[in-house]
Amino acid sequence: MKVLDAKFVTSAPRAGALPPAELPEAAFVGRSNVGKSSLIAALTGRKKLVRISRRPGCTQMINLFSVRTDAGPLALVDLPGYGYAEAPAEERRRWGPLITSYLRNRTSLCLVVALFDPRRALGDDDRGLIEMLADFGRPTVVVATKVDKLPKSKRKPAVSTIAAASGFDALPFSAKTGEGADDLWHVIGRACGIV
Numbered sequence: 106m107k108v109l110d111a112k113f114v115t116s117a118p119r120a121g122a123l124p125p126a127e128l129p130e131a132a133f134v135g136r137s138n139v140g141k142s143s144l145i146a147a148l149t150g151r152k153k154l155v156r157i158s159r160r161p162g163c164t165q166m167i168n169l170f171s172v173r174t175d176a177g178p179l180a181l182v183d184l185p186g187y188g189y190a191e192a193p194a195e196e197r198r199r200w201g202p203l204i205t206s207y208l209r210n211r212t213s214l215c216l217v218v219a220l221f222d223p224r225r226a227l228g229d230d231d232r233g234l235i236e237m238l239a240d241f242g243r244p245t246v247v248v249a250t251k252v253d254k255l256p257k258s259k260r261k262p263a264v265s266t267i268a269a270a271s272g273f274d275a276l277p278f279s280a281k282t283g284e285g286a287d288d289l290w291h292v293i294g295r296a297c298g299i300v
């Protein structure tokens with residue numbers, strides 16, 4: 106799949122404030138610093154796209170992008186990260202309800218892409234996310250990020266470990282080398298019904 110155009114649409118403080126669901130949608134979620142912005146930038150080939158949504162005060166916002174591909178249009182959603190060491194307790198408390206409300210209510214959601222850094226052991230909050238995704242039963246794929254940082258021989262085992270720990274299919278990805286981008290686009294395109 107080839108990206109023809111990608112645009113930032115809006116930031117919303119909660120799922121109910123998003124514009125009506127018009128396009129099939131894939132949403133990205135993960136711990137802060139897991140490589141979510143880099144992955145979205147690499148997938149769309151638009152570095153500036155994600156920079157807009159990273160303005161100060163916007164890290165707890167849901168960011169909506171519209172993407173035109175050669176297979177058809179879709180929406181990408183950048184969900185707020187978790188695990189910010191410096192985040193106020195109040196902000197941390199809001200994260201769970203924000204994500205559950207999005208997962209429960211967003212009718213156009215076709216795929217959740219959950220990102221994990223394979224060099225880190227899963228923490229309680231990572232397990233909480235996996236449990237939440239399993240509970241909601243939305244189609245989900247797990248992505249092991251920054252795999253260029255692992256020796257080649259350790260990449261497959263690392264991806265298998267994440268797949269086993271999460272119970273979801275897992276793919277390797279590197280924003281630095283582009284590894285995994287075609288495969289992830291294919292999974293997104295299929296889930297969104299455009300390929």
Ligand code: GDP
Pocket residue numbers: 135136137138139140141142143144186250251252253254278279280281282
């Ligand atoms: P976010 O907080 O999840 O949006 O994470 P970022 O995309 O900002 O990435 C966090 C850090 O990891 C940055 O310093 C990135 O340059 C780095 N990073 C992200 N993806 C990759 C990758 O695929 N390979 C390598 N080597 N570094 C990466």
